[in-house]
Amino acid sequence: xxxxxxxxxxxxxxxxxxxxxxxxxxxxxxxxxxxxxxxxxxxxxxxxxxxxxxxxxxxxxxxxxxxxxxxxxxxxxxxxxxxxxxxxxxxxxxxxxxxxxxxxxxxxxxxxxxxxxxxxxxxxxxxxxxxxxxxxxxxxxxxxxxxxxxxxxxxxxxxxxxxxxxxxxxxxxxxxxxxxxxxxxxxxxxxxxxxxxxxxxxxxxxxxxxxxxxxxxxxxxxxxxxxxxxxxxxxxxxxxxxxxxxxxxxxxxxxxxxxxxxxxxxxxxxxxxxxxxxxxxxxxxxxxxxxxxxxxxxxxxxxxxxxxxxxxxxxxxxxxxxxxxxxxxxx
Amino acid sequence: xxxxxxxxxxxxxxxxxxxxxxxxxxxxxxxxxxxxxxxxxxxxxxxxxxxxxxxxxxxxxxxxxxxxxxxxxxxxxxxxxxxxxxxxxxxxxxxxxxxxxxxxxxxxxxxxxxxxxxxxxxxxxxxxxxxxxxxxxxxxxxxxxxxxxxxxxxxxxxxxxxxxxxxxxxxxxxxxxxxxxxxxxxxxxxxxxxxxxxxxxxxxxxxxxxxxxxxxxxxxxxxxxxxxxxxxxxxxxxxxxxxxxxxxxxxxxxxxxxxxxxxxxxxxxxxxxxxxxxxxxxxxxxxxx
Numbered sequence: 001x002x003x004x005x006x007x008x009x010x011x012x013x014x015x016x017x018x019x020x021x022x023x024x025x026x027x028x029x030x031x032x033x034x035x036x037x038x039x040x041x042x043x044x045x046x047x048x049x050x051x052x053x054x055x056x057x058x059x060x061x062x063x064x065x066x067x068x069x070x071x072x073x074x075x076x077x078x079x080x081x082x083x084x085x086x087x088x089x090x091x092x093x094x095x096x097x098x099x100x101x102x103x104x105x106x107x108x109x110x111x112x113x114x115x116x117x118x119x120x121x122x123x124x125x126x127x128x129x130x131x132x133x134x135x136x137x138x139x140x141x142x143x144x145x146x147x148x149x150x151x152x153x154x155x156x157x158x159x160x161x162x163x164x165x166x167x168x169x170x171x172x173x174x175x176x177x178x179x180x181x182x183x184x185x186x187x188x189x190x191x192x193x194x195x196x197x198x199x200x201x202x203x204x205x206x207x208x209x210x211x212x213x214x215x216x217x218x219x220x221x222x223x224x225x226x227x228x229x230x231x232x233x234x235x236x237x238x239x240x241x242x243x244x245x246x247x248x249x250x251x252x253x254x255x256x257x258x259x260x261x262x263x264x265x266x267x268x269x270x271x272x273x274x275x276x277x278x279x280x281x282x283x284x285x286x287x288x289x290x291x292x293x294x295x296x297x298x299x300x301x302x303x304x305x306x307x308x309x310x311x312x313x314x315x316x317x318x319x320x321x322x323x324x325x326x327x328x329x330x331x
Numbered sequence: 332x333x334x335x336x337x338x339x340x341x342x343x344x345x346x347x348x349x350x351x352x353x354x355x356x357x358x359x360x361x362x363x364x365x366x367x368x369x370x371x372x373x374x375x376x377x378x379x380x381x382x383x384x385x386x387x388x389x390x391x392x393x394x395x396x397x398x399x400x401x402x403x404x405x406x407x408x409x410x411x412x413x414x415x416x417x418x419x420x421x422x423x424x425x426x427x428x429x430x431x432x433x434x435x436x437x438x439x440x441x442x443x444x445x446x447x448x449x450x451x452x453x454x455x456x457x458x459x460x461x462x463x464x465x466x467x468x469x470x471x472x473x474x475x476x477x478x479x480x481x482x483x484x485x486x487x488x489x490x491x492x493x494x495x496x497x498x499x500x501x502x503x504x505x506x507x508x509x510x511x512x513x514x515x516x517x518x519x520x521x522x523x524x525x526x527x528x529x530x531x532x533x534x535x536x537x538x539x540x541x542x543x544x545x546x547x548x549x550x551x552x553x554x555x556x557x558x559x560x561x562x563x564x565x566x567x568x569x570x571x572x573x574x575x576x577x578x579x580x581x582x583x584x585x586x587x588x589x590x591x592x593x594x595x596x597x598x599x600x601x602x603x604x605x606x607x608x609x610x611x612x613x614x615x616x617x618x619x620x
Binding site for chain 2: 057059062086087088089090091093094095097098099102103104105106107108116117120121165168
């Protein structure tokens with residue numbers, strides 16, 4: 001990574017008190033994102049991806065406890081006071097949520113929501129903010145932007161709404177954009193368009209991006225680095241080409257195998273990962289993936305593997321039995 | 332392909348509007364009646380009759396050119412008293428829910444957004460207020476402070492606060508978890524801003540529909556209190572006190588109780604009809620699927 005580090009997550013853990021006991025949603029995660037770089041975070045539902053993004057934004061539920069440091073641009077967000085944090089959000093940090101149906105206010109027009117954001121953060125006057133809104137909507141590929149400003153969210157399709165949400169997120173030229181499953185609620189043809197739009201705007205604005213998804217196919221080719229999460233921990237981290245070429249962690253392999261292939265014969269059974277993720281309120285002693293792993297042995301059930309280096313310092317994995325052969329595919 | 336897309340666009344753009352533009356004739360009849368009552372209340376003073384002048388020779392007179400709706404048991408003009416009653420009923424009926432929606436709505440939104448100890452306190456004190464028998468409270472307050480329109484409005488307003496608080500809190504609870512609130516926080520919005528710009532415009536719709544219902548209920552309650560002699564002080568008339576006075580001569584002149592009762596019934600029905608139609612028109616569920 002040649003770019004200067006913009007965001008550095010150091011030993012971040014998130015604990016949520018629940019009636020069934022303490023739930024460790026994120027377990028000592030270390031990540032780095034350089035300016036203008038894209039980091040993909042991949043993992044199945046409930047593995048702590050969203051909690052990690054909320055931890056970075058300091059938008060955790062009130063009862064959650066956060067430990068570790070979130071260094072952004074030289075400041076620790078975890079200890080920053082409310083007012084500084086508020087000023088940082090929107091202007092330097094922005095987020096796009098999963099469901100565009102609920103991430104826009106249903107009773108305000110697109111224009112109101114966009115223009116107010118601009119006026120609030122950039123202190124533009126009304127007509128300038130409106131002009132800028134039209135430019136933003138054009139940039140995210142919305143036809144007839146002047147008319148859209150007068151419309152309400154329910155008058156737009158899902159893809160359009162996500163474009164509007166992206167426009168609002170981009171409105172103040174953030175340094176880091178967190179896209180939390182931005183395409184999960186959209187259909188496949190729109191998914192590609194939205195991802196391409198995000199990639200294009202990112203390059204144009206030299207903005208860092210964290211792309212959170214459960215789909216390895218989404219991060220392939222669109223990210224510089226990928227972190228695979230399982231049960232709150234990062235289990236493999238590598239530059240995207242290296243990950244797809246030489247994956248080490250059996251979980252990454254299983255995730256990749258679970259993507260349906262277009263050239264597979266009809267009626268081929270999809271190799272799903274058997275079992276379920278461990279109950280996060282009852283941490284298991286060994287490797288958290290061991291009950292579902294086909295390589296697991298006695299040691300895996302006893303000790304927790306730590307992140308160790310593979311052939312390059314950028315590639316790390318947490319496994320006692322890494323996959324040796326070049327089993328992966330090219331990205 | 333082109334026609335298919337066109338068809339879809341048309342449906343999206345026209346369907347909700349088409350439904351909005353066609354409230355039934357009942358709605359327009361309700362609007363017409365309300366307009367008539369409001370006009371009567373506003374300009375009734377210009378009519379050449381007094382609601383308090385007594386004509387002892389013409390007690391319980393039948394409708395005539397001089398007294399359009401006849402006279403009551405004390406020879407006062409029935410129409411003039413009905414119009415004065417409309418004024419009282421509308422003032423109390425509109426002002427009391429305004430107190431309720433302002434205080435109750437504000438408390439409800441704050442409780443639903445901030446949760447925690449504040450919410451427990453608000454909900455608890457509202458439960459106490461709800462559990463208190465309203466008639467006893469009205470009796471106690473009028474006994475201490477005396478009968479006046481202001482006191483009556485305040486009592487009915489305070490009694491309405493818990494219901495408005497509950498509606499506002501329930502709406503806020505579901506909204507505050509939606510992603511647009513988190514999105515606003517992620518954009519650096521302050522608490523007042525989220526409350527006023529993100530939550531209030533959403534909560535105001537169900538609150539307003541409930542407000543119109545509150546107006547109807549308040550008019551009935553004011554009538555009941557006046558009927559019991561706890562309402563406006565005589566000789567000022569209200570619909571409830573007119574029904575109460577008419578009760579004494581039900582066998583001789585049933586219309587003295589019947590006319591204000593019908594007027595009140597139609598007015599309350601109109602408020603309910605208008606409230607229902609407006610709620611259906613502005614129902615946020617349509618748009619926020």
